[in-house]
Amino acid sequence: MSGGVALVDVDNDGDLDLYVIQGGDLRAGPSPDVANVLYENDGSGRFTSRPSAGVEDPGYGMGVAAGDYDNDGDVDLYVTNLRRNRLFRNDGNWSFIDVTDESGVGGESWSTSASFVDYDRDGHLDLYVANYIRWSQRSEEECYNPAGQIDYCHPTHYRTPAADQLYRNRGDGTFLDVSQAVGLGVVYGSGMGVLPDDFDGDGLTDILVANDSMANQLWIGQADGTFLDEALIRGCALDEHGTARAGMGIAVTDLDEDLDPDFLVVNMEAQPDSLFRNEGLFLMDATGEAGLSADSRRFTRFGVGFEDFDNDGLPDLFQSTGKVISSTIRDGDPYAEPNALWRGLPGGRFELVDPIGGTPEPVVATGRAAAFGDVDGDGGVDVVVVNRDGPIHLFKNVRGSRGNWVSFEVRDAGRYALGATITLSLGDRRIYRTVRRDGSYCSSNDPRVHLGLGSHDHVEDVTIRWLDGQAESFDVGGVNRVVRLDRGNGTPNR
Numbered sequence: 001m002s003g004g005v006a007l008v009d010v011d012n013d014g015d016l017d018l019y020v021i022q023g024g025d026l027r028a029g030p031s032p033d034v035a036n037v038l039y040e041n042d043g044s045g046r047f048t049s050r051p052s053a054g055v056e057d058p059g060y061g062m063g064v065a066a067g068d069y070d071n072d073g074d075v076d077l078y079v080t081n082l083r084r085n086r087l088f089r090n091d092g093n094w095s096f097i098d099v100t101d102e103s104g105v106g107g108e109s110w111s112t113s114a115s116f117v118d119y120d121r122d123g124h125l126d127l128y129v130a131n132y133i134r135w136s137q138r139s140e141e142e143c144y145n146p147a148g149q150i151d152y153c154h155p156t157h158y159r160t161p162a163a164d165q166l167y168r169n170r171g172d173g174t175f176l177d178v179s180q181a182v183g184l185g186v187v188y189g190s191g192m193g194v195l196p197d198d199f200d201g202d203g204l205t206d207i208l209v210a211n212d213s214m215a216n217q218l219w220i221g222q223a224d225g226t227f228l229d230e231a232l233i234r235g236c237a238l239d240e241h242g243t244a245r246a247g248m249g250i251a252v253t254d255l256d257e258d259l260d261p262d263f264l265v266v267n268m269e270a271q272p273d274s275l276f277r278n279e280g281l282f283l284m285d286a287t288g289e290a291g292l293s294a295d296s297r298r299f300t301r302f303g304v305g306f307e308d309f310d311n312d313g314l315p316d317l318f319q320s321t322g323k324v325i326s327s328t329i330r331d332g333d334p335y336a337e338p339n340a341l342w343r344g345l346p347g348g349r350f351e352l353v354d355p356i357g358g359t360p361e362p363v364v365a366t367g368r369a370a371a372f373g374d375v376d377g378d379g380g381v382d383v384v385v386v387n388r389d390g391p392i393h394l395f396k397n398v399r400g401s402r403g404n405w406v407s408f409e410v411r412d413a414g415r416y417a418l419g420a421t422i423t424l425s426l427g428d429r430r431i432y433r434t435v436r437r438d439g440s441y442c443s444s445n446d447p448r449v450h451l452g453l454g455s456h457d458h459v460e461d462v463t464i465r466w467l468d469g470q471a472e473s474f475d476v477g478g479v480n481r482v483v484r485l486d487r488g489n490g491t492p493n494r
Contacts, residue, residue, distance in 0.1 A: 001112070001132075001192075001324075004063030004442030005386045007373040008075055010053075011094060014482075015041045016373045016446055018384060019077060020392055021061035026082070026137060030058040036079065040094070045376030045396060054096035055088045057081070063369065063442025067116025067125045068415045070173055078127060080111035080442070085129065104175045109162050110135050115438040117196040118419060119205045120225055121467050124169035125418065130191030130209055131162035145326045152324050155212050161188040164209060183226045189214045193250040195439050196419065197261045199278060203469050205419060208236075210247030210265045236265075236276045236283045245271045249370075249441030253306035253315045254432040255290070255348040259423060261434060262286075262348075266301035266319055273301070277348075291349045292342070299337050300324055302441045303370025307381040309358075311403035311452030313426060314344035318358075320367030320385045320441075338362040339385065358395070365390050373446025379405045379480060381450055404453040406476065409484040410435045410464055416447045417487065419467045424476075425460040426453060453479055463493065 002023035007016040017040050024034035035056035039047035059081040066075050074090035085107045088096040100106045109131040116125040133155055143153035155161075164184055167175035179185060189211035199206045204221035211217065215238055218231035231237035239245055246268035255262045256277055265274040273296040276283040287293050296319075303320035310316065319340040326334035341358035342350040356362050366388040375382045380397030387393065410417045420435045437447045453459065457479055464485055465471045472490030476483055 001062065002368065002388065003061050003386050004080070004369040005371045005384050005392070006064045006066050006077065006444035007371045007375065007384060007446050008066045008077070008437075008444055010038070010075065010090065011040070011092075012074065013043070015043045015377060016375050017041045018047055018375075019055065019064060020386060021064050021079060021369070021442070023060050023062075024058075026060060030060075032056070032058050034058065036061055041375060043377065045382070045394075050094050053094045054098065055079075057086050057088075059084060059086070062110075062112050063114060064444050065114035065116050065127070066437050066444040067418065069116060069125045069127070069169060071124065071413070071415060073414055078105070078114055078116070080114050080129065082110045082135070084108060085111050085114075099173070103173060104177070105129075105167050107131075107165060109165075112192050113194040113438070113442050115194045115196055115207075116418065117205060117207070117438075118467055119166070119196070119207070119221065120168065121205075122169075122171070123413070124171045126169045127167040127175060128194055128196065128207055129165045129167070130194045131164055132190050132192065132212070133158050134160040134162050147326070149326065151326055155190045155214075161190045161211075161214060163188050164191055181226075183228065184219070187217055187229045189217055192248045193265065193439075193441055195250040195252055195263065197252060197263075197434055197436075198421075199261060199283075201260055201280065208250060208263060210250050211244070212248065213246050214244050216244075216247050216265065234282050235285070236274075239271075239274065240285055245274060247274070248302050249304040249439075251304040251306045251317070251439055252434070252436075255286075255306075255315065257429055257431065259430060259432040261432075264304060264306070264317070266296075266304045268300040268324060270297055272297045286348070289349075291345075291351060295352045296340070299340055301340070302368045303385060303443060305370060305372040305383070305440055305445070307372050308344070308405075308450065308452030309341075309381055309397055310343075310399050310401070311379065311405045311454070312344075313403065313429075313452050313454040313456070314346065316344045317342035317350055318370065318372070318383055320370040322366030322368060322388060333366055333389070335366040335388065336364045337367070338364050339367055363393060363395075365393065369442040370440050371443040371445050372440070373448070374407065374450065379407075381446075402452070403455060404457055404479050406451050406453060406459060406479045407482045408449040408451070409447075409482055410449065411484065412466060412487040414486075417464070417466060418447065421465045422449055422462065423465075424451075424462040426451075426456055448482065464490065
């Protein structure tokens, strides 16, 4: 299930650096040979390792979340591990300090995806951490694949789902565990993917959790600061047959252009994706309608993202894939699969790209985390995939006939305004997106909002709704560039 990846601008020079999370051998204990690795981007998409930055955590790594929790202008990194997580404060000049103990966010569970989210809208980023199962080496079982070989166990073998955690940022560099106080303790799940957004349109933050072989959770934010799990009554806890799927990564976008977030949860082999169209009070399973039911079940999907790779104005879909159960005896990696790339079509539909994965020759590996962002500044979204027991893959977007584009850098008081929303007009269409770093699986992505424009050479009616509900309109100007939108520089909406 390991490991994670972040595309993040560590040094504030305008390009995306790379942080890779590693696992190792649980029997051998922590080792510097499998410590996490931080890479500096020279701006062209070429990377150089920075081995003494202070983030070389040698624990058994799972994922990473990025966010400026102390509001000093530098993005900080939170690493999820089996057993103890780590918070690394960015002190600038490629120097990080481990502040786990003093901040109070260490935890002792098996954590997977995490997200920095200002759930109480006080201007300080809080932290949501998804936990998988309560596991120990002493409780490990022997499980077998259909060929009679020892293989990975299904999570239901353990019957020990773990409670997630929500840490409230006190604003002084420390966090308070408010998981029980806000209501998270009433439902446990084997959490793998986390994605906050305002799914019911009431201006409060909700949190979606994809659980492995258990019902998904949709924590709806309440006015008193608590959460209620409404996944079942809103229709996204189980599949259409009332069965829990092996939920892994999550991607979100507004597919039907009705100005609210729709989302996709990816699952394992033989289970189709779970695409939910947001209808306000409930969520409609639109997987078959989108053309994803048949082909998606061919793979086990982990990382996932809706990105407009050809800049035609329609979201495409990328999935990093890799088995968790081997059904055959063969040489090489029995869990390896090719990644899946889907082209977005009008009406919120998708078609599988041939050749599979979008590369001239299929790249076959055991894919896990996937992060998305423009690493070389050419206006095309690139992808980084972390693979189990293998090197990472950087997939450069080299399509030669891409359309126009614009990328919005949305900031409040100098920091990225995570959770703010942007709406704009593109011809007779209305486009809606949320400013975010999270999503996918165990990953952190480019926080800039990238939009393909097709043949359009301008956008209109650009409005940012900030996390506190205030809104501003901005005159954007030209396209094919990154546009910074700072709070206070627009025209207030009344």
